[in-house]
Amino acid sequence: MTDDRVAAVARTFDGLAHVYDRSGVEFFGPIAAGLVEALALTPGERVLDLGCGAGAVLLRAAHAVAPGGSTVGLDVSELMVATTREAADALGATDVEVIVGDAQDPALPAGAFDVIASSLVLFFLPGPAAALERWRGLLAPGGRLGLATFGERDETFEALDGLFSPFLPPTMLDARTSGTRGPFASDHGMIAMVEGAGFVDARTVSLDLAVRFADVSQWEAFSRSTGQAAMWGFAPEAEHDSIRAAAAALLAPHADADGSLAVRQRIRYTLARAPIES
Numbered sequence: 572m573t574d575d576r577v578a579a580v581a582r583t584f585d586g587l588a589h590v591y592d593r594s595g596v597e598f599f600g601p602i603a604a605g606l607v608e609a610l611a612l613t614p615g616e617r618v619l620d621l622g623c624g625a626g627a628v629l630l631r632a633a634h635a636v637a638p639g640g641s642t643v644g645l646d647v648s649e650l651m652v653a654t655t656r657e658a659a660d661a662l663g664a665t666d667v668e669v670i671v672g673d674a675q676d677p678a679l680p681a682g683a684f685d686v687i688a689s690s691l692v693l694f695f696l697p698g699p700a701a702a703l704e705r706w707r708g709l710l711a712p713g714g715r716l717g718l719a720t721f722g723e724r725d726e727t728f729e730a731l732d733g734l735f736s737p738f739l740p741p742t743m744l745d746a747r748t749s750g751t752r753g754p755f756a757s758d759h760g761m762i763a764m765v766e767g768a769g770f771v772d773a774r775t776v777s778l779d780l781a782v783r784f785a786d787v788s789q790w791e792a793f794s795r796s797t798g799q800a801a802m803w804g805f806a807p808e809a810e811h812d813s814i815r816a817a818a819a820a821l822l823a824p825h826a827d828a829d830g831s832l833a834v835r836q837r838i839r840y841t842l843a844r845a846p847i848e849s
């Protein structure tokens with residue numbers, strides 16, 4: 572049975588599927604590319620991408636494991652799955668399967684994968700540590716795990732989120748903030764959680780990503796294409812112009828010579844492997 576919290580996340584991402592990763596801002600793509608690179612995928616490997624979203628990791632992984640490899644993407648949002656399936660079909664990627672399911676406890680065969688990748692997902696799950704234990708069971712002995720989560724970011728990002736604070740219900744958490752608390756707050760926290768779930772050789776590497784917006788309108792389009800869309804929904808329509816003006820003031824010091832605005836977000840990759848003998 573699907574947890575209410577998981578069902579709520581599924582509704583959020585169903586609502587975003589038509590705009591997700593389509594704002595023109597390079598964000599999910601470079602993060603996914605970094606994860607695929609860190610996992611050092613090789614042709615023939617069987618990859619599982621948990622919380623595949625619009626396929627940022629999945630489609631890159633499919634390319635990296637060809638020929639002879641296979642990839643399965645799983646997501647709780649039916650509309651994200653439909654989007655990704657279309658994208659895979661458009662690329663003629665025949666060894667890509669995309670399925671609806673709950674990453675908290677994926678209904679997949681034990682030991683069936685060489686690699687599990689999951690980018691910007693684990694912090695949405697009701698029980699990340701328990702989920703990791705389940706994921707370990709899906710890997711073949713010695714199989715590899717790669718996670719992308721958020722690290723430090725520019726104070727400007729914090730301040731941009733802060734523009735919505737007066738309007739949010741106390742329980743509302745954005746993924747970028749919930750993704751930097753508890754075990755997600757440090758390299759040590761991630762390593763401890765992953766090793767606590769039975770993985771070995773856990774380590775982290777990081778990517779310092781310059782997130783570039785052409786202008787404030789593109790920041791807004793990006794923000795509305797992510798979980799932050801809900802924040803816009805909580806702010807009354809009459810406040811939107813002042814939010815835009817405040818965002819413009821916050822972003823102005825980040826303008827480059829071409830007028831584009833670059834804000835930094837560090838990405839933490841946590842890498843580990845399943846023990847050879849369990």
Ligand SMILES: C[S@@+](CC[C@H](N)C(=O)[O-])C[C@H]1O[C@@H](n2cnc3c(N)ncnc32)[C@H](O)[C@@H]1O
Pocket residue numbers: 577580581584592599603621622623624625626627628645646647648651672673674675689690691692695696746
């Ligand atoms: C921030 S997006 C990341 C998507 C993709 N991995 C990427 O890098 O672009 C988070 C994704 O996780 C999915 N997700 C969240 N909770 C999930 C769960 N319990 N089971 C499966 N997917 C989940 C969402 O539906 C969404 O597509």
